Amino acid sequence: MSAATESAPIFEAEALMGIATDLFETMVDGEPGHLTLWWGEPPELEDSRFTWVDIQGQPATRVLLAASRETGEQLTRALLALPEGSAVGDEDFADAVGEVANVVGGNIKSMVPDGGALTLPSVAHAAPDAPGAIAIIDTYLSWRGAPLHVSLWALP
Amino acid sequence: MKALVIDDSRVMRRIVTGILRGVGFDTVEAGDGKEALERLTEHPDVALCCIDWNMPVMTGFEFVVEARKRQEWRDITLMMVTTEGEQGQIVRALAAGAHEYVIKPFTPEIIVDKLELLGLVGARA
Amino acid sequence: MTLTAESFDFVATLVRRRSAIQLGVGKEYLVESRLSPLARSAGVADVDAYVHALRRDVTLHDQVVEALTTNETSWFRDLTPFTALRSTVLPELAAAGRTQVRVWSAACSSGQEAYSIAMTVADEFPQLTASITATDLSEQMLVQGRAGRYSQLEVNRGLPAIMLVKHFQRQGATFEISPALRRGVTFRSHNLLDAPPPGGPFDVIFLRNVLIYFDVATKREVLSRVRSVLAPGGTLFLGAAETTIGIDDSWQRIPSAGASVYRTHEKRAA
Ligand SMILES: C[S@@+](CC[C@H](N)C(=O)[O-])C[C@H]1O[C@@H](n2cnc3c(N)ncnc32)[C@H](O)[C@@H]1O
Ligand SMILES: [Mg+2]
Numbered sequence: 001m002s003a004a005t006e007s008a009p010i011f012e013a014e015a016l017m018g019i020a021t022d023l024f025e026t027m028v029d030g031e032p033g034h035l036t037l038w039w040g041e042p043p044e045l046e047d048s049r050f051t052w053v054d055i056q057g058q059p060a061t062r063v064l065l066a067a068s069r070e071t072g073e074q075l076t077r078a079l080l081a082l083p084e085g086s087a088v089g090d091e092d093f094a095d096a097v098g099e100v101a102n103v104v105g106g107n108i109k110s111m112v113p114d115g116g117a118l119t120l121p122s123v124a125h126a127a128p129d130a131p132g133a134i135a136i137i138d139t140y141l142s143w144r145g146a147p148l149h150v151s152l153w154a155l156p
Numbered sequence: 157m158k159a160l161v162i163d164d165s166r167v168m169r170r171i172v173t174g175i176l177r178g179v180g181f182d183t184v185e186a187g188d189g190k191e192a193l194e195r196l197t198e199h200p201d202v203a204l205c206c207i208d209w210n211m212p213v214m215t216g217f218e219f220v221v222e223a224r225k226r227q228e229w230r231d232i233t234l235m236m237v238t239t240e241g242e243q244g245q246i247v248r249a250l251a252a253g254a255h256e257y258v259i260k261p262f263t264p265e266i267i268v269d270k271l272e273l274l275g276l277v278g279a280r281a
Numbered sequence: 282m283t284l285t286a287e288s289f290d291f292v293a294t295l296v297r298r299r300s301a302i303q304l305g306v307g308k309e310y311l312v313e314s315r316l317s318p319l320a321r322s323a324g325v326a327d328v329d330a331y332v333h334a335l336r337r338d339v340t341l342h343d344q345v346v347e348a349l350t351t352n353e354t355s356w357f358r359d360l361t362p363f364t365a366l367r368s369t370v371l372p373e374l375a376a377a378g379r380t381q382v383r384v385w386s387a388a389c390s391s392g393q394e395a396y397s398i399a400m401t402v403a404d405e406f407p408q409l410t411a412s413i414t415a416t417d418l419s420e421q422m423l424v425q426g427r428a429g430r431y432s433q434l435e436v437n438r439g440l441p442a443i444m445l446v447k448h449f450q451r452q453g454a455t456f457e458i459s460p461a462l463r464r465g466v467t468f469r470s471h472n473l474l475d476a477p478p479p480g481g482p483f484d485v486i487f488l489r490n491v492l493i494y495f496d497v498a499t500k501r502e503v504l505s506r507v508r509s510v511l512a513p514g515g516t517l518f519l520g521a522a523e524t525t526i527g528i529d530d531s532w533q534r535i536p537s538a539g540a541s542v543y544r545t546h547e548k549r550a551a
Binding site: 022023026027076079080081091092095096098099102103105106107109110115118120 | 164165166167168170171174210211212238239240241242259260261262263
């Protein structure tokens with residue numbers, strides 16, 4: 001059983017950035033240039049929301065995204081082509097950010113060896129409890145100037 | 157021509173539906189594989205299904221297996237539209253009876269080019 | 282906008298002279314957006330300052346021309362040429378007892394066209410060996426073509442799923458085309474304004490979605506050079522929006538289910 005840890009997925013922040021860039025360029029913004037790495041101090045997220053999917057495998061991996069409610073709403077409007085400033089309901093919100101996690105998670109799963117099944121996305125006001133989880137990637141992206149926290153965890 | 161768009165994400169259904177309508181399809185939607193089987197029974201004139209893989213209740217893969225068992229649905233074109241991008245998964249879906257496969261994320265051109273390959277829309281000159 | 286009219290003219294003239302690509306009025310935005318990454322990595326203030334540097338340093342010219350090419354392409358683009366290849370052109374060559382076909386994919390961009398031809402031959406005409414010469418003036422495109430490595434978005438675009446699993450191997454974020462197919466395609470740096478590349482005479486020439494960038498005189502010259510390396514009875518494919526009509530009447534359009542297919546008029550000497 002312990003031998004499995006040797007083949008822990010080696011996944012680079014650069015590859016994650018590539019996945020996110022493709023997704024935002026094609027389906028969120030429809031053009032390049034709005035998503036970059038976050039430069040400088042890790043920002044504070046206000047009124048954050050969390051969404052995640054797990055890649056069941058050896059070891060299991062969790063893809064966790066966090067952003068402020070405000071940024072999540074912007075993302076939802078972009079994906080649903082809603083007018084700037086229009087109200088975003090909880091259902092649309094969960095659906096949109098959850099699908100972002102699903103696409104990012106699935107793309108990661110395709111790149112790691114022995115990726116198993118992908119769980120359906122969860123969306124919550126707090127990060128899921130995961131004692132013993134080890135961060136593989138922990139990075140901030142900037143989407144149109146707003147921070148997005150992206151992290152990848154090896155689950156115990 | 158009528159298409160059934162199967163995805164548990166409404167956002168994704170909207171995007172796919174928008175692209176299909178843009179090239180002349182009428183669309184119906186389903187949020188999981190089981191609902192999709194019901195829609196197909198109600199709409200026997202569906203010519204194309206765009207099928208997500210990961211969904212609650214019944215996955216897109218299970219849907220393809222079920223749909224392929226039914227003689228009366230033999231002529232329906234089945235296209236996976238999913239974030240599952242391993243070659244092994246593509247092989248599984250094709251072996252189960254899917255005709256084409258699009259990996260998320262995608263652009264409208266990607267979907268339309270696949271429909272051209274499938275002979276469902278005319279090649280653009 | 283930091284680009285002055287003089288700077289735009291300088292770039293347009295340079296690009297026209299080197300590639301025949303026409304950058305007319307209204308393309309200022311294109312020049313600005315394509316050159317600003319170059320300006321940034323050169324560490325100069327803006328595109329105009331970069332153009333000033335260009336005036337003094339000819340070693341920068343290649344990358345400017347390259348930056349102003351449009352490299353959009355996809356697998357089996359427009360489909361109809363590949364249908365014609367499969368249903369008439371290759372069967373005719375095979376029926377004539379040929380075992381080798383020589384193909385030129387001119388202005389090949391990142392190589393999807395050349396490999397689409399290679400896959401068609403490999404999958405459906407095992408009795409034929411294709412030797413494909415793929416050329417472009419963009420070094421960057423040739424590097425990608427030679428590596429045969431494509432992103433997920435690129436393999437999603439026009440490539441039948443069955444071919445993706447059959448001919449490609451995933452390597453992390455990219456998909457790599459099989460060594461067997463790669464061996465059949467030779468990528469070469471070539472400018473369509475120069476003499477044709479070696480590897481001919483060619484049975485089939487793909488020259489698609491590049492004449493549109495040229496003026497009529499250049500189109501005529503390019504078509505005449507292409508004619509000089511087309512084997513007797515050989516086939517030329519142009520892009521869907523391109524034609525020889527009104528440019529070079531030594532070509533004849535062959536009716537072929539929507540594809541832009543041309544052959545030279547047969548003037549049989551014997
Ligand atoms: C739009 S792409 C076409 C690619 C492919 N033939 C297709 O149809 O999909 C045009 C290509 O022409 C190349 N090109 C432009 N001017 C050229 C020239 N003078 N000589 C050679 N290649 C040229 C560009 O670098 C670019 O890759
Ligand atoms: Mg889903």
